Amino acid sequence: MKQSSSTSASGELNAPAFRPEPFKLKHLLGIEGISTADITHLLDRADQMVAISRQVEKKRPTLSGRTLINLFFENSTRTQSSFEIAGQRLGMDVINMAVQTSSVKKGETLLDTAVTLNAMQPDLLVVRHSAAGAVELLSQKMGCPVINAGDGAHEHPTQALLDALTIRRTKGRINGLTVAICGDIAHSRVARSNIHLLNAMGAQVRVIAPSTLLPGQIEDLGVTAYRSMKQGLPGCDVVMMLRIQSERMSGAFIPSSREYYRFFGLNAERVAMANPDAIVMHPGPMNRGVEIASTIADGVQSVIAEQVEMGVAVRMAVMEALQASASLGAST
Amino acid sequence: MKRTIRSKPPRQRLFVNARVIDPDQNLDSHCDVLVTKGKIEAIGKSLPRENLKKSCKIIDCKGLVLAPGLVDARVFIGEPGGEHRETIKSASRAAAAGGVTSLVMMPDTKPVIDDAALVEFVRQTAREKSRVRILPTAALSKGQLGREMTEIGLLNDAGAVAFTDGRNTVDSAQMMRRALTYAGDFDALIMAATGDASLGGGVMNAGLNATRMGLPGIPREAEIIPLERDMRLVAMTRGRYHASTLSTSDSVDVISRARDNGLDVSAGVAVANLALNDNDIGSYRTFFRVSPPLRNEDDRKAMIDGIRTGKIDIICSNHDPHDVDTKRLPFAEAADGAIGLESLLAASLRLHHTDDIPLIRVLNCLSTAPAKRLGLDSGTLAIGSPADMILIDPDMPWVLKEDELRSRSRNTAFEGARFQGRVLKTIVEGRTVFSRDP
Numbered sequence: 001m002k003q004s005s006s007t008s009a010s011g012e013l014n015a016p017a018f019r020p021e022p023f024k025l026k027h028l029l030g031i032e033g034i035s036t037a038d039i040t041h042l043l044d045r046a047d048q049m050v051a052i053s054r055q056v057e058k059k060r061p062t063l064s065g066r067t068l069i070n071l072f073f074e075n076s077t078r079t080q081s082s083f084e085i086a087g088q089r090l091g092m093d094v095i096n097m098a099v100q101t102s103s104v105k106k107g108e109t110l111l112d113t114a115v116t117l118n119a120m121q122p123d124l125l126v127v128r129h130s131a132a133g134a135v136e137l138l139s140q141k142m143g144c145p146v147i148n149a150g151d152g153a154h155e156h157p158t159q160a161l162l163d164a165l166t167i168r169r170t171k172g173r174i175n176g177l178t179v180a181i182c183g184d185i186a187h188s189r190v191a192r193s194n195i196h197l198l199n200a201m202g203a204q205v206r207v208i209a210p211s212t213l214l215p216g217q218i219e220d221l222g223v224t225a226y227r228s229m230k231q232g233l234p235g236c237d238v239v240m241m242l243r244i245q246s247e248r249m250s251g252a253f254i255p256s257s258r259e260y261y262r263f264f265g266l267n268a269e270r271v272a273m274a275n276p277d278a279i280v281m282h283p284g285p286m287n288r289g290v291e292i293a294s295t296i297a298d299g300v301q302s303v304i305a306e307q308v309e310m311g312v313a314v315r316m317a318v319m320e321a322l323q324a325s326a327s328l329g330a331s332t
Numbered sequence: 333m334k335r336t337i338r339s340k341p342p343r344q345r346l347f348v349n350a351r352v353i354d355p356d357q358n359l360d361s362h363c364d365v366l367v368t369k370g371k372i373e374a375i376g377k378s379l380p381r382e383n384l385k386k387s388c389k390i391i392d393c394k395g396l397v398l399a400p401g402l403v404d405a406r407v408f409i410g411e412p413g414g415e416h417r418e419t420i421k422s423a424s425r426a427a428a429a430g431g432v433t434s435l436v437m438m439p440d441t442k443p444v445i446d447d448a449a450l451v452e453f454v455r456q457t458a459r460e461k462s463r464v465r466i467l468p469t470a471a472l473s474k475g476q477l478g479r480e481m482t483e484i485g486l487l488n489d490a491g492a493v494a495f496t497d498g499r500n501t502v503d504s505a506q507m508m509r510r511a512l513t514y515a516g517d518f519d520a521l522i523m524a525a526t527g528d529a530s531l532g533g534g535v536m537n538a539g540l541n542a543t544r545m546g547l548p549g550i551p552r553e554a555e556i557i558p559l560e561r562d563m564r565l566v567a568m569t570r571g572r573y574h575a576s577t578l579s580t581s582d583s584v585d586v587i588s589r590a591r592d593n594g595l596d597v598s599a600g601v602a603v604a605n606l607a608l609n610d611n612d613i614g615s616y617r618t619f620f621r622v623s624p625p626l627r628n629e630d631d632r633k634a635m636i637d638g639i640r641t642g643k644i645d646i647i648c649s650n651h652d653p654h655d656v657d658t659k660r661l662p663f664a665e666a667a668d669g670a671i672g673l674e675s676l677l678a679a680s681l682r683l684h685h686t687d688d689i690p691l692i693r694v695l696n697c698l699s700t701a702p703a704k705r706l707g708l709d710s711g712t713l714a715i716g717s718p719a720d721m722i723l724i725d726p727d728m729p730w731v732l733k734e735d736e737l738r739s740r741s742r743n744t745a746f747e748g749a750r751f752q753g754r755v756l757k758t759i760v761e762g763r764t765v766f767s768r769d770p
Contacts (some may be wrong), residue, residue, distance in 0.1 A: 015604070111660055131662030132546040133616030152664065153546030192546055215543040216551075 018137040022320045027139045027146040032198040039164070041199060042317050048167050049313035053089065055235040063323055064091030066123035071097045071113075072149070075108045078284060078308070079149055079159075083126045088317035090127075092124070108327045110134060114141035122325075124319055132189075145322035147315075153187045159283055160193035162314040164201060164308050167238055170279055175202035178235050180274070181223075182264065183242030183291055186253075187214040191242060194220050195291065208232035210264065229264060229280045233273040239279045241266055241292050249290075257290045267293040271301060298312035341370035341719075341762035344385045350393035350723070354400060355696030356704075356712035358738040364512050365398060367719040370762035375713060376423055382640055396770075399695050400711050401433025401464075401720035401758065403702040404676060405523070405600055406576050406648040408498070408669065410740075411457065412450075413442025418653040418740045420454070423673065424462035426739040426765035427613035430674040431755035432649075433720035434703070434710055439476070440634040446471035446482045448490035463765035464758075465720070467493045467706065472522060478502045481511045481710070488518045493706050494575070496523040496597045499623065499668070501558050503529060508562060512571030520707065523574045526558040526583070527624060535664045537610040537625045545616065549663060550625050552580040559583050561591040574705060577650055579624035581634030588643040590676055599643070599706050601635050602650035603672060603679045604745055612745070617741045622650065623668035636688050639697055647697040647704065649676040653741030670745040674737055678751035681726060685752050691726060725756035725770060730754050 016295050023041050024207055052058060068087040080096060087094040097117075108116075110129070118141060125146045127135045132152030139146040150156040178199050185191045185207045198200065198205045205223040209215065218331065219225055226232030233239065249257045271280060280292075281300045288294045297304060349364040352375065354360075365492060366374040366384075381390075397467045404427065410417035420437075427435050437454060439445035445454065451468050458466035470492035474480045484495060491703050495515055502524065515522055531554040536542050540550025563586060566573045587599040604622050609632045613620040620626060638644035639758060652669025659666050672679070680698055683689040703711025710720040735746045757767040 007692075060341055109657070109660070110662065129662065131664045133664075134662035136615055151546075152662075155546070189546060192544070216538050216549060217540040217543055221541045221544060 001163055013113065021330065022325070024325050024328070026325065027148075028157050028318055028322060029136050029139060029146065029148045031157045031160050031193045032155065033199070034054060034200070036200050039161070041265075042314070042321060043162055043165050043168060045316075045321065046161070046310070046313045046317035047169070050310065053309070053313055053316075056091050058233070059091060062320060063092045063123070066092045066323070067121070068092045068094045068124045068126065068319070069097060069117060069120075069122045070094065071099065071117065071125060071127045073099045073127070073134075074150070075252040076128060076150075078129065082308070082311045083149060083315055086312050086319060087124070090316055090319055092319075110138055114138045115260065118142050118144075121200055124322065139294060145326050147318060147322065150189050150312050152189065153192070155193045156189040158311070158315055158318060159190050160197040161238065161318070162283060162310040163194055163283070163308055164197055165310045165314055166250050166281065166303050167279070168305055169310070170306070171237060174198065175312045177237040178204040178206065179238040180206040180208055180232050180236040181242065182229065182266065184213045184230070184244045184248060184253075185209045185218060185242070187245065187248065188212045188242050194240065195223055205231050206236065208264070210254055213248070215313050228271065229266075229270050233270060236274040236278055238268065238279055238281060239271065239274055243283060243285065244287060257287075261290055265289070265293060266296050268295060271296055271299075281307060282307070339763065342387075342389070344368045344388040344639040345762065346381070346388055346390045347398055348378065348390055349395060350398035351395055352398050352713065353692050353695055354579075354713040355692050355700040356400065356714060359488050359533070359713070360462055360692055363715065364396070365721070367762045370719055371430060372713055372715055372717055373718050375431075375715065384643050387737050393400045394757065397691075397724045397726050399722055399724065400699040400703075400713055401707065401722050401760065402431050402677060402698045403706070403711050404432045404435045404649050404651065405468045405646050405702040405706070406438060406478055406602070406650050407435040407545070407651045407673065408652040409438055410653060411441065412453070416740070417655050419461075419546050420457045420466060421652070422738065422740040424458070424464050424466065424736070426671070426673040426735060427464045428758045428760075429738050429755065430649075431722040431724065431758050432464060432673055433675050433722070433758060433760045434467055434495060434708065436467045436702075436706065436718055438496065438498040439469050444471050444476050445469070446474050446476070448483065448486045451487055451490040452493050464760055465710070467708070469494045469496050469523065471495070472502065473687065474506060476500050478507055480502055481507065483518055484511070484515050485518055486720050488520050493708075494521040494523045494574070494736050495524065497565070498599065499525060499530065501525045501527045505561060505565065505658040509565050509569060512573065516569060516571045519572065521572045521574055524562060525576055526555050526562065526578075528554040531557065535621065536613060539628055541610045545663075552627070552631070553581065555580055555624060556582045556586060559586050563595065563597065566590065567593065570596070571745065572596045573598075575767045577602045577624050577648070578606045578644065579627050579635065582630050584634060584638040586633070598645045599638070600646035600648050601638065603647055604642065604650065604670060605632065606635050606647065607679045607682055608641070608745060617661055618659050618661065618666035618770055619670055619745050619747070621663060621666050621668055622652075622670050622745070636683055639683065639693065640689050645697065645701045647680050647694070648702070649673050653739055654743045655741055659743050671737070671739045671741055672744070673739065675732055675744065675746045675751070677755060678730070678732075678753050679746060679749075681751070681753035684726065696738070719759060719762040721759045722755055723759075724753060724755050726753045728752065728754040728770070
């Protein structure tokens with residue numbers, strides 16, 4: 001006791017005036033409720049990971065010997081491989097659980113799966129599930145950190161972080177920017193995570209969608225809702241398109257894909273409504289000719305490919321931070 | 333203390349020094365109650381003790397509240413077909429502990445109670461195993477499929493107290509019309525759920541919380557539209573109709589307007605919709621997934637207001653036991669329903685303790701009103717009526733602990749809840765079926 005107080009007294013002389021709280025999250029289940037300091041910490045770390053990923057020698061032994069399990073209840077080639085690459089670059093052993101062929105198909109419940117996986121002593125679990133809240137439910141039974149790779153229409157936190165990193169690197173800041181999120185807001189976890197993150201970082205968030213794809217009281221989440229691209233796009237620094245599922249376009253929410261493209265597709269004319277230096281983003285995979293024109297997707301304002309690169313860096317940063325806070329929790 | 337409905341009631345008992353609250357007689361005063369052979373023989377201040385039988389036991393109520401036993405108008409039980417969730421026996425134990433002396437059993441079993449033989453099965457099982465009165469209802473449509481009506485006359489004769497498709501809302505207006513018309517010939521009561529299946533395809537109240545959590549919402553209109561339809565049909569057919577569980581302010585207006593127009597309609601509310609709102613769901617807690625869904629605070633207050641103004645008649649537990657296999661799932665995949673027999677009184681008494689509703693009115697909604705609506709002779713302490721009574725300490729503080737529940741399922745929305753008011757004795761036809769030391 002005495003000793004520690006004397007060391008901290010001498011340490012305080014050199015300490016910076018503001019010392020941020022260390023990153024203490026056990027899991028990354030969503031952006032809602034995460035502090036701005038934690039988000040900034042992750043983005044700063046991800047920035048360094050980008051540099052590492054661009055080296056010829058990409059592998060770092062930081063987390064070597066640890067096991068990462070990718071558990072995807074929904075198919076996703078890109079997100080799964082992004083997590084896989086991130087894990088491998090940190091030296092982890094990565095196992096992809098093919099849920100489609102596993103016992104989950106045989107009627108095993110989510111919690112039984114969790115108990116089984118937990119018994120295999122993984123160090124990190126990445127989960128995607130079609131039901132909102134499923135990842136949180138699963139995390140209650142896991143002894144290791146859990147990363148939500150998308151749960152239903154709830155959250156997809158690493159996507160929001162990679163979007164923020166992309167914006168910060170191209171625009172130099174997030175605070176004060178105007179960001180429009182366009183498309184299927186009602187069913188989008190990407191939209192929800194981005195709304196929380198961008199608001200936390202001081203951006204102005206707009207959502208643009210037909211009313212059938214805007215969930216009730218969305219404005220209470222701190223966004224301005226627009227029902228047309230013409231009204232919503234002027235003044236935007238970032239135009240974020242969302243993927244629209246084909247099953248939503250069979251008359252249930254919107255009459256047809258051609259009608260959607262006519263009113264909400266992002267084409268050159270509509271990009272021109274936003275600020276001249278606006279960037280265009282898309283979480284992928286894109287439906288060219290439905291929500292975005294090919295010329296825009298491949299155009300100079302598009303940062304879609306960069307988003308994918310940032311995805312790996314952000315996931316590396318998240319994995320490292322969660323491992324650090326887990327060992328911190330274990331030592332105290 | 334293993335007493336079922338079958339065992340003989342004690343010959344005579346005198347309850348002295350009680351605060352007797354009988355909503356039926358609008359009575360709230362300190363007096364004695366004499367019970368002979370399971371019936372209330374006398375009630376009054378300092379009843380004479382000279383002519384009592386030698387075996388008569390005198391029970392000192394110590395100034396606590398003696399009231400008619402609760403009549404729970406909506407209880408789901410798993411027997412037959414879902415005995416791992418709840419049996420008639422376990423439900424009756426839970427009911428006795430909760431002060432419920434009569435419970436109305438929904439026909440949502442496997443098989444569905446849509447046949448006179450099944451009504452007889454429930455009554456027989458209840459006679460053998462239950463401590464409280466189990467009043468079976470029968471399905472309104474065969475298999476609760478909403479297409480053809482059941483044998484309402486035969487089921488009525490077999491002892492079904494009302495007709496209902498339970499959790500299901502009758503989709504077809506024509507089916508509802510015919511059922512109301514035909515049931516009218518037998519003076520049978522139809523108890524209806526009002527939730528439009530296509531409009532209400534969500535999993536929780538539509539609104540900010542649903543949006544935030546990324547869950548599909550159930551708009552208030554999903555309840556209001558079928559209710560308004562049914563009011564039109566009641567006006568057309570002159571049937572007897574009870575809306576089992578309302579949850580929105582507009583529904584209260586719809587019912588009250590229909591009553592003003594002279595229709596024979598009544599309304600109930602699940603105690604969850606009086607005590608909780610959709611913020612309580614927190615982080616996807618499935619025990620708070622109930623039907624009708626927990627609405628927002630404005631609607632919760634409107635429900636309390638409905639109780640105060642008399643526009644809502646009945647408070648029910650909407651007891652719906654579920655095991656982990658249907659509840660420990662992601663919110664959108666979990667089943668609706670929470671148990672409530674043991675928390676019905678205490679949760680309802682919150683309305684009294686917050687000074688929203690007088691105690692006698694709360695007890696009325698829990699006993700007298702449902703008994704009257706179902707045509708029972710209980711729910712009152714009038715002379716000659718069966719001695720179905722509860723002794724309660726309306727102020728006793730307690731905390732609900734999941735592992736102390738008597739129900740076979742554990743899906744309570746009140747785990748860890750702090751309550752004020754507890755049942756000390758439950759008496760069915762003069763027999764003490766439950767007692768707890770104060």
